Amino acid sequence: MKYALYYWPGIQGRGEYVRLALEEANAAYDDVARSGNGMSAMMRMMEGNSGTPPFAPPFLKAGKLVIGQTANILLYLGARHGLAPKVEAGKLWVHQLQLTIADFVLEIHDTHHPLGPSLYYEDQRAPAGKRTDEFWKERTPKYLGYFEGLVKANGGAYVAGRRVTYVDLSLFQIVAGLRYAFPKRMKAFERKIPALVELHDRVAARPNIKAYLSSERRIAFNEDGIFRHYKELDL
Amino acid sequence: MKYALYYWPGIQGRGEYVRLALEEANAAYDDVARSGNGMSAMMRMMEGNSGTPPFAPPFLKAGKLVIGQTANILLYLGARHGLAPKVEAGKLWVHQLQLTIADFVLEIHDTHHPLGPSLYYEDQRAPAGKRTDEFWKERTPKYLGYFEGLVKANGGAYVAGRRVTYVDLSLFQIVAGLRYAFPKRMKAFERKIPALVELHDRVAARPNIKAYLSSERRIAFNEDGIFRHYKELDL
Numbered sequence: 001m002k003y004a005l006y007y008w009p010g011i012q013g014r015g016e017y018v019r020l021a022l023e024e025a026n027a028a029y030d031d032v033a034r035s036g037n038g039m040s041a042m043m044r045m046m047e048g049n050s051g052t053p054p055f056a057p058p059f060l061k062a063g064k065l066v067i068g069q070t071a072n073i074l075l076y077l078g079a080r081h082g083l084a085p086k087v088e089a090g091k092l093w094v095h096q097l098q099l100t101i102a103d104f105v106l107e108i109h110d111t112h113h114p115l116g117p118s119l120y121y122e123d124q125r126a127p128a129g130k131r132t133d134e135f136w137k138e139r140t141p142k143y144l145g146y147f148e149g150l151v152k153a154n155g156g157a158y159v160a161g162r163r164v165t166y167v168d169l170s171l172f173q174i175v176a177g178l179r180y181a182f183p184k185r186m187k188a189f190e191r192k193i194p195a196l197v198e199l200h201d202r203v204a205a206r207p208n209i210k211a212y213l214s215s216e217r218r219i220a221f222n223e224d225g226i227f228r229h230y231k232e233l234d235l
Numbered sequence: 236m237k238y239a240l241y242y243w244p245g246i247q248g249r250g251e252y253v254r255l256a257l258e259e260a261n262a263a264y265d266d267v268a269r270s271g272n273g274m275s276a277m278m279r280m281m282e283g284n285s286g287t288p289p290f291a292p293p294f295l296k297a298g299k300l301v302i303g304q305t306a307n308i309l310l311y312l313g314a315r316h317g318l319a320p321k322v323e324a325g326k327l328w329v330h331q332l333q334l335t336i337a338d339f340v341l342e343i344h345d346t347h348h349p350l351g352p353s354l355y356y357e358d359q360r361a362p363a364g365k366r367t368d369e370f371w372k373e374r375t376p377k378y379l380g381y382f383e384g385l386v387k388a389n390g391g392a393y394v395a396g397r398r399v400t401y402v403d404l405s406l407f408q409i410v411a412g413l414r415y416a417f418p419k420r421m422k423a424f425e426r427k428i429p430a431l432v433e434l435h436d437r438v439a440a441r442p443n444i445k446a447y448l449s450s451e452r453r454i455a456f457n458e459d460g461i462f463r464h465y466k467e468l469d470l
Contacts, residue, residue: 054331055381114362116349116370150288
């Protein structure tokens with residue numbers, strides 16, 4: 001079965017967590033909105049004639065199923081491609097971790113959009129500065145400290161043990177994204193999360209991920225995505 | 236099996252979506268942190284000796300399982316108490332809707348905390364006013380319009396069809412909460428969501444929910460929770 005991934009073209013965004021899972025699994029997929037009439041196909045899917053229209057991209061078409069919400073897509077893919085434990089307790093645990101990452105991703109987004117997603121960054125620069133300061137003072141240490149503790153407690157390979165899960169792929173993306181958006185702040189912070197930095201490198205070196213990262217399928221970070229580099233927010 | 240729910244005492248917060256599901260299912264549970272040494276028991280659970288410490292409340296102890304993240308807990312309870320479809324497609328669909336509600340709940344929270352959860356409301360009043368205006372202009376119509384369309388398309392009973400799911404219980408809470416926090420704005424907005432208002436009433440009239448709402452187990456809305464009434468934000 002060939003999957004169809006629907007996500008905004010031109011950004012990594014939330015679609016990237018799904019792409020990383022598909023790539024690690026070596027699954028066949030079309031990144032629909034990035035070619036031809038893909039954007040209008042995506043918009044039609046959201047108009048709701050199906051009875052189960054997604055609220056927003058990303059969503060994944062898997063045969064007759066249309067699955068929305070990043071963590072929900074990963075729940076589905078994880079079970080099918082060996083990217084999550086098979087037993088219920090393990091399955092719920094890695095899903096729980098992914099939902100915690102989803103919360104963190106929203107907080108990362110809000111560093112440049114504290115007044116909401118419907119206004120431009122340029123209209124909220126001062127509050128963005130304040131929110132970013134709080135983010136690095138309180139939130140990043142809390143979230144990344146939590147994941148650092150989990151990786152260490154598990155012996156340092158992957159967050160749920162010796163086998164890679166979709167959560168590890170997402171943690172790779174978090175480290176890579178924070179490095180792009182806040183190079184100075186992240187450089188200073190990284191000494192507090194050595195296990196996560198190693199996990200990042202371990203994921204980046206996996207053959208399928210390595211091939212993906214150097215391919216054209218990997219969109220470059222840019223200032224329309226979740227992780228945006230604005231010099232004034234990086235001190 | 237008697238469940239143990241761990242959540243901050245004194246607020247409905249994210250724990251309320253779990254409480255509503257437990258109550259509708261007539262499941263036996265302790266609301267641990269609300270009595271005796273419950274708070275210190277909760278804090279110990281988060282310290283991580285288990286190997287799978289939750290990042291934050293709410294979390295649910297179900298036998299040996301400890302499940303964190305609201306939507307993850309509902310995924311688990313829904314399957315066990317008939318509060319979600321049994322087939323995979325239906326199970327993924329209602330979970331997807333719950334994750335969309337989770338996103339909306341975070342945006343509701345951010346109306347009074349646009350600069351982040353670690354500062355007081357009193358320190359972010361002006362940005363809170365701006366974010367709240369955007370929230371009512373752009374975000375509430377988008378989210379609630381989406382759910383209104385789903386309920387209507389399904390004949391008007393519940394969001395996924397004729398049987399109640401945990402998503403309906405959460406939508407009840409959203410309507411009730413917005414009425415508490417923004418009575419004037421919500422009064423004006425409700426004519427745009429007649430199906431959701433009816434769904435709210437239908438849930439409130441279900442025997443187990445009705446009994447719960449008039450019991451002491453239902454904590455009153457207040458200004459420490461997600462839905463806060465600040466006059467200046469209700470214009």
